[in-house]
Structures are given as C-alpha cells and as structure tokens.
Amino acid sequence: METNFFLQAIVYLTAAVVCVPVAKKMGLSSVLGYLFSGIIIGPFLLGFIGSEGQDLMHFAEFGVVMMLFLIGLELDPYKFWRMRKFILGMGSIQMVATTAIIFICSSIIFDWNWQTALSISLALSLSSTAIVLQTLKEKGLSQTSVGRSSFAVLLFQDIAVIPILAIIPILATGQNVIPTEDVDKSIISEFDGWLQTLIVTGSIAAIYFIGKYIIVPLLHVIARTRLQELFTASALLLVLSVSYLMQLVGLSPALGAFMAGVVLANSEFRHELEGDIAPFKGLLLGLFFIGVGASINFQLIIDDPAFILIFGFILTMVKFFVFLFIGKIYKKKIDQNFLFSIGLSQAGEFGFVIMSFSMKLNIIPNILGNEIMAIIAISMIATPFLLLINERLIDPYFGVTEKKQENFDDINETNDVIIAGFGNFGSTIGRLLKTNGIAATVLDMDSDRVDSLRKMGFKVYYGDATRLELLKAAGCENAKLFIAAIDNPTVNLIVIELLKKHFPHLKILARAKNRNDAFEQIDIGLKNIYRENLYSAVHLGVDALVYMGQRRYTATRQGQRFIKYDEDATFRLAQKRHDKKAFMVSALEEIELQEQLLKSDLFNFDGARDHAWDSESFKKEMPE
Numbered sequence: 001m002e003t004n005f006f007l008q009a010i011v012y013l014t015a016a017v018v019c020v021p022v023a024k025k026m027g028l029s030s031v032l033g034y035l036f037s038g039i040i041i042g043p044f045l046l047g048f049i050g051s052e053g054q055d056l057m058h059f060a061e062f063g064v065v066m067m068l069f070l071i072g073l074e075l076d077p078y079k080f081w082r083m084r085k086f087i088l089g090m091g092s093i094q095m096v097a098t099t100a101i102i103f104i105c106s107s108i109i110f111d112w113n114w115q116t117a118l119s120i121s122l123a124l125s126l127s128s129t130a131i132v133l134q135t136l137k138e139k140g141l142s143q144t145s146v147g148r149s150s151f152a153v154l155l156f157q158d159i160a161v162i163p164i165l166a167i168i169p170i171l172a173t174g175q176n177v178i179p180t181e182d183v184d185k186s187i188i189s190e191f192d193g194w195l196q197t198l199i200v201t202g203s204i205a206a207i208y209f210i211g212k213y214i215i216v217p218l219l220h221v222i223a224r225t226r227l228q229e230l231f232t233a234s235a236l237l238l239v240l241s242v243s244y245l246m247q248l249v250g251l252s253p254a255l256g257a258f259m260a261g262v263v264l265a266n267s268e269f270r271h272e273l274e275g276d277i278a279p280f281k282g283l284l285l286g287l288f289f290i291g292v293g294a295s296i297n298f299q300l301i302i303d304d305p306a307f308i309l310i311f312g313f314i315l316t317m318v319k320f321f322v323f324l325f326i327g328k329i330y331k332k333k334i335d336q337n338f339l340f341s342i343g344l345s346q347a348g349e350f351g352f353v354i355m356s357f358s359m360k361l362n363i364i365p366n367i368l369g370n371e372i373m374a375i376i377a378i379s380m381i382a383t384p385f386l387l388l389i390n391e392r393l394i395d396p397y398f399g400v401t402e403k404k405q406e407n408f409d410d411i412n413e414t415n416d417v418i419i420a421g422f423g424n425f426g427s428t429i430g431r432l433l434k435t436n437g438i439a440a441t442v443l444d445m446d447s448d449r450v451d452s453l454r455k456m457g458f459k460v461y462y463g464d465a466t467r468l469e470l471l472k473a474a475g476c477e478n479a480k481l482f483i484a485a486i487d488n489p490t491v492n493l494i495v496i497e498l499l500k501k502h503f504p505h506l507k508i509l510a511r512a513k514n515r516n517d518a519f520e521q522i523d524i525g526l527k528n529i530y531r532e533n534l535y536s537a538v539h540l541g542v543d544a545l546v547y548m549g550q551r552r553y554t555a556t557r558q559g560q561r562f563i564k565y566d567e568d569a570t571f572r573l574a575q576k577r578h579d580k581k582a583f584m585v586s587a588l589e590e591i592e593l594q595e596q597l598l599k600s601d602l603f604n605f606d607g608a609r610d611h612a613w614d615s616e617s618f619k620k621e622m623p624e
Contacts, residue, residue, distance in 0.1 A: 011048045015041045016286055030134070032384035034286050038293025065257040066277055067130060067285055069239050071158060072261020073273060083152055090149060090326050091156020094344075097322045098125040102315070115171040116365075119358040120372055122164050124315055128348035128380050129154045130285055135343065135387065137490070144446040145332065146340050153323075153344060158258060161350050165357060166200050172361040203249045204259060207242055211263030219269050232276040239277070288349070296377045300370060312375045316382065320345040335447050342390050346383040347376040411461055414475040415441045419483045420465040420495055422453060425511055425532060426485035430458070440483075441474050465495045468502060476503045484510040489517040497524055515570060522574040529570075538563055 015037035023033030041048040103121040106112055112120070132150055141147045215238060222234050239257050246256030264273060301308050320341045327337035352373055359369040417433060417440040419426050426442075433440050442460045444450050450462045463470040465486065476482065482499055486492040489512070496510055509528045512518040518529045538559045545555035 011041055012287060012290060016290065020286075030286075032381070034289030035293040035381050035384075038290035039296065040293075041290075042294030042296070044296070044298040065239060065243050065253050067133075068158065069257035069261040070277060071129070071155070072258040072263075073265050083148075086149060086152035086330075087156050090153050090330065091160070093326055093329070094153055094322055095125050095157065095160055097325075098319055101318050101322070105314075115363050116368070119168060119171060119354065119363050123351040123354035123358070123372065124347050124376070125319075126157045126161070126348040126350045126354075127154060127319070127344040128346050128383070129158060130288065130349055131346065131380055131383055132343055134285070135384065137488070141339075141446075141488075144336075144449070146336050146343070149327075149330070149332070149340055150343055157348070157350070161353075162204065162259075164354060166197055166204075168354065168357055168363070169197050169200070169361065171358075171363050200249055203245060207245070207256060207259045208263055211242075211260055215260075216264070216267050216269075219267070223269070235273050235276045293377075293381065295373075296381075297370060297374050300374050301378075304371065308371055308374055308378070312378050312382075315347065315375065316345045316379055316386075333447050333451065338390055338394055339387075342386045343383070345386065346379040348380070351376040411441065411473045411475070413439075413441060413459075414478060415439045416480040417441070417483065418443070418474050418476060418479050418481070419485060420444075421484070421486035421492070421511070422449065422458070422460055423485075423487050425487070426483070427453075427458075429483055429485060441479075443470065443474060466491060466498065468498060471495075471498065471503070476506055479506060481507045481509065484508060486511070489513050489520070493517075493520055493524070496521060496526060500524065500526075515573075518570050519574045522571060529567075531570075534563065534566065 016034060019037035019040070020030045020033035023030060023036065040046060099118075099121045102124055103114075103117050106120060107114065107117045110117075132154060136147045136150060219231075219234065222231055238260060242256040242260040243253030244256075247253050323341035323344050324337060327340050332340060355364065355369050355373050355376070358364045359366055364372070417438060419430055419440050420443045422430060422442050422444040423446075426444075430440055430442060442458065443463055443465050444453075444460055445462065445464045447462055450460050453460045461474070465471065476499065482503075484492050484496050484499075486495065492511060496508060499506055499508055507528070508526060509530065510521055510526055512521060512529050512531045514531060514533060518531055521529050541562075542555045542559040545558065546552050550558075
C-alpha cells in the first residue's frame with residue numbers, strides 16, 4: 001500500500017513538473033498545464049490515476065478547501081462594504097440572469113422537471129474561482145479593473161453557494177428520495193428536507209459562534225507558546241475540523257473553510273494564518289486541477305458527443321453574453337469587457353459540489369449528473385484556450401480608444417528613463433521626475449487606467465512590459481534607467497529578469513511590496529530594491545519620535561540609519577531564507593544587532609546637537 005502511495009505521488013508530481021513548464025513555454029497558463037497533465041495520466045489515456053480520477057479528487061479537493069479559507073480570510077467587512085456596488089450588483093445580476101436563461105431553455109428543450117432544471121441551472125451559473133484567480137494572478141491582472149470586477153463576482157458566487165446548498169434539500173421534498181448504494185450518505189440524509197435545511201443553517205451559525213468565542217481565544221493561547229510549527233498545525237486543524245463538520249451534514253468542505261476564514265478575517269492572526277496555509281494551498285490546488293483533467297469521462301463524451309459539446313458551447317456563450325451585458329452596464333472598455341466576459345464564462349468547481357449533492361438526493365439522475373459534470377470540466381479546460389485566443393486574436397484589435405493611434409509597438413519618443421507600472425506607486429515617481437524636468441517613457445497594461453491617465457494629461461503607453469518587443473520599442477537599448485514599479489510582484493520580477501538578460505547595461509530600480517519580494521529580486525542579482533512599506537513606516541516612526549520629544553534632526557538621522565541597517569540585513573538574510581531555522585536565528589540576531597547599533601549612534605553622535613535646520617525646535621527654545 002505504501003509503495004502504491006509513493007508511486008502515485010511520483011506520477012502526479014512528474015506530470016505537473018513536465019506539463020506545466022511546457023504550457024508556460026507555449027504562452028499558456030499553469031492551470032492548463034495541470035489540466036492536461038491530469039488528462040494524460042488519467043484513466044482514459046495512460047491510466048495511472050484510479051477510476052475517473054476519484055482517487056486523486058478526494059485528496060485534491062482539499063486544495064479548493066484551502067483556497068476558500070484564504071478567500072474568507074481576505075473578506076474584510078469594510079472592504080466588502082466599499083465594493084458592495086460591484087459585489088451585490090454584478091454578482092446578483094449574473095446569478096439571476098444566467099440561472100433564469102439556463103432554467104428556461106433546459107425546461108423547454110429537454111423537458112426536465114423544474115427541480116432538476118433549477119439544480120443544474122444553479123450549478124452552471126457559478127464560475128471557477130480557482131481558475132480565474134490563478135489566471136489573473138499569473139497575468140498580473142489582479143489589481144486591474146478586470147481583476148477587481150472578477151473578484152467581486154466570484155466572491156458573490158462563493159457566498160451564494162451557502163443558500164444554494166441550503167435550499168437544495170428543499171427541492172427534494174416531495175421527491176421519491178431513495179439513496180443509492182454508490183453514493184455516500186450524510187448523517188442527515190434520512191431526514192425530511194425541511195429538517196435538513198434547519199440542521200444545515202444551524203451548522204453554519206455554529207461555525208460563526210465557535211470561531212469567534214472559542215477558536216480565537218484558543219489561538220491566543222497557542223500563540224503564547226511561540227512555536228511556529230504548533231501554530232501551523234492549529235491552522236490546519238481548524239480548516240480540517242470545520243470542513244469535516246460541513247461534510248457530516250452533507251455540505252461542501254470548502255464551504256466550511258470559507259466560513260471559518262470569514263470568522264477569522266478580522267482577528268490579529270489573519271496574516272499569520274495566510275502565511276501558514278498558502279504553501280499547502282498552492283500545491284493542493286495544482287493537484288485539484290490535475291484531478292479535474294483526470295475526472296473527464298471521455299466515454300460519456302463518446303457515447304453522446306452532441307449533447308455534451310453543444311450544451312457546453314451554449315453554456316459558454318450564455319455566460320459570455322451575460323457578463324458582456326454586465327460589463328456594458330458598468331461602462332467597461334471593450335478590451336476589458338471581453339477579458340472579463342471570457343474569463344468568467346466557464347462553470348466552476350462548486351458545480352461539482354452542487355451536482356454531487358443533488359445526485360445524493362436523487363434530484364438529478366446519475367447519468368445526467370455525470371454528463372453535466374463532464375460539461376463543467378470541459379468548460380474549465382476551455383477557458384485558458386479562450387483567454388489565449390482573446391489575447392492573440394481579439395485584444396490587438398480592441399484596445400483602449402487611442403490604441404490605434406498610439407500603438408505600443410510604435411512608441412514615438414525616446415527618454416533616458418522608462419517606468420513600467422503607473423499605479424499609485426509609479427505615478428508618484430513619475431510626477432516627481434516631471435516636476436524636476438526629467439521626462440520618462442511610461443508603460444502600463446491596464447487599459448482603463450491608461451485611458452484615465454491620458455484624460456488627465458499624462459502620456460502613457462498601453463502594453464505588457466513582459467514582452468521583449470515592447471521593451472525594445474520603449475527604448476531600453478539606449479535608456480539609462482528603468483524603474484520597475486508594477487503592482488504585481490510576480491510580473492515585476494519577470495520584467496526584471498528580462499531586462500537583466502537582454503539589456504545588461506540598464507540601471508534598474510525595482511519596487512518590492514515586502515521583504516519576501518526583495519529576497520526574490522536579490523536572488524536574481526538586483527541591488528537597488530525599494531520596499532514600499534519600509535520607507536512610509538520609517539517616516540511615520542520619525543514623526544512619532546519627534547512627537548515623543550526627540551529633535552527632528554536626531555529622529556530623521558535615526559530613521560535613515562534604520563533604513564540602511566535594515567537594507568543591509570535584508571541582503572544577508574536573503575542567503576539563508578530557504579533554511580527556516582537558520583533564517584529565524586539570523587533574523588533575531590539582526591534585530592538585536594540593529595537595536596545595538598542605533599542605540600550606539602544615538603549616544604555617540606556629537607552632531608545630534610546641530611539643530612540649526614529644525615525651525616520648530618528652535619522656535620520652542622526662543623525666549624518670548
């Protein structure tokens with residue numbers, strides 16, 4: 001048994017290691033690489049995975065569980081309230097419109113009873129949170145208009161899963177519910193529909209109160225032990241326990257994880273939990289995509305190709321036009337709207353959950369349910385291809401309004417400075433350079449932002465800075481300085497690697513969101529790294545020192561010293577970051593050394609009495 005486990009693990013990891021780089025090399029997303037690796041090693045090709053991929057799916061679904069827990073952690077009520085117009089507006093319009101269209105068409109064309117039609121319509125109205133968020137992250141679009149709108153819709157859908165799973169038992173009321181032998185039963189499956197609904201609702205409420213009044217205080221106790229591995233184990237225990245509770249009552253484990261994340265979203269442990277869970281989530285989510293590829297029952301497609309392929313095509317078109325209509329309501333540009341509509345046009349992983357739950361209650365016949373799940377899987381696989389078609393064939397002809405006039409391949413200026421990324425960070429740098437008479441060539445790939453900046457008088461070029469031809473067109477061969485200020489750290493790193501390879505003469509100043517991003521940049525040999533939180537935090541700290549009685553000159557000097565010591569420590573710690581124990585020991589040593597150096601500077605620096613430039617302190621000391 002153990003040999004079989006290790007052999008299966010080797011097969012899964014080998015398939016991922018081979019297929020994902022090949023997909024990336026071809027310009028496809030890693031999601032597509034995982035999906036294809038699943039198809040190749042699945043039961044219908046090489047047969048390395050058990051029957052219909054279920055052996056893997058039972059394990060890999062935990063990746064979706066982890067992802068939903070992290071999404072729940074990010075659901076800050078204040079952020080939710082600020083985005084309510086998009087979350088409630090876009091989300092509700094899409095859910096209602098898609099469900100209604102599919103329900104009406106399936107009832108008329110296939111003559112399904114209304115319970116079956118409604119269950120299938122609700123399942124197919126959901127999009128794939130895993131595929132969409134992963135794809136947006138890889139393409140560096142998470143912070144763009146498309147990214148924010150997609151997240152809003154997906155968040156509404158994830159929340160909508162709760163009432164959907166709660167009302168499905170009601171659809172079974174009055175049906176001839178006879179549990180079949182090949183379907184797992186929950187502990188409440190023998191109860192009446194109304195009682196099942198009551199138990200499910202009570203379980204969800206129990207998660208909230210247990211999380212708030214038991215789990216959070218317990219995490220305080222565990223945190224006092226200062227044992228990182230114990231805290232990680234506690235985080236995993238929390239996710240597993242809540243997920244198991246949901247499974248006991250017949251709901252999705254991912255739903256329980258999402259609820260647990262929401263409960264802990266405002267706790268002080270939010271960021272630490274994210275850091276502990278994220279590595280598990282990434283690996284298991286990859287296995288989930290492999291499982292989706294392996295779970296496609298090609299025999300069903302062969303037996304009834306017309307129904308599955310035509311239904312899948314119609315589903316994609318219905319969702320595409322619904323999202324296109326929503327984008328039009330919210331006044332999105334054509335290229336942004338196409339990307340938004342295509343990206344969300346597939347069915348999602350929660351569709352598997354709803355279909356399985358409906359099949360347990362015999363609301364949907366097993367054969368039909370399996371065909372619908374094949375349609376869901378195929379639509380998920382088609383999404384990366386559709387996005388690639390949009391990127392290569394559609395987007396070049398539907399850019400921002402001025403794109404035809406100012407194509408990024410024909411940039412009509414050459415400057416010594418080039419800035420990639422003109423969000424809040426990059427625009428501040430650009431304005432500072434401009435006020436000092438230094439012109440810069442500005443590149444940004446968010447067409448909505450480009451359009452807005454042009455209306456404000458900025459000359460910004462639309463384009464993807466990860467493309468070598470754009471960098472050449474922008475003048476990197478003759479420029480002196482390149483400022484990498486892209487919001488997405490992964491994309492920023494790709495651009496830096498490209499610059500160091502093809503333009504070694506170019507001086508690069510790079511933005512880093514945090515120390516981990518700085519470590520990545522140090523690994524590829526970059527020297528000039530600017531962590532966005534470090535300088536603003538030190539500036540605030542300097543003001544705090546002044547407020548507490550220190551001279552402005554002394555406080556400012558201490559702040560500059562702090563930055564220098566911290567930056568030096570970052571380069572030293574980068575060498576040990578892959579050894580967790582060595583890194584923790586070195587980090588503690590660096591903190592102690594930094595405190596000693598700063599104290600020594602404070603007491604030994606004679607020039608600290610030079611306050612001639614500190615007018616506020618001078619005024620206070622002047623006799624009245």
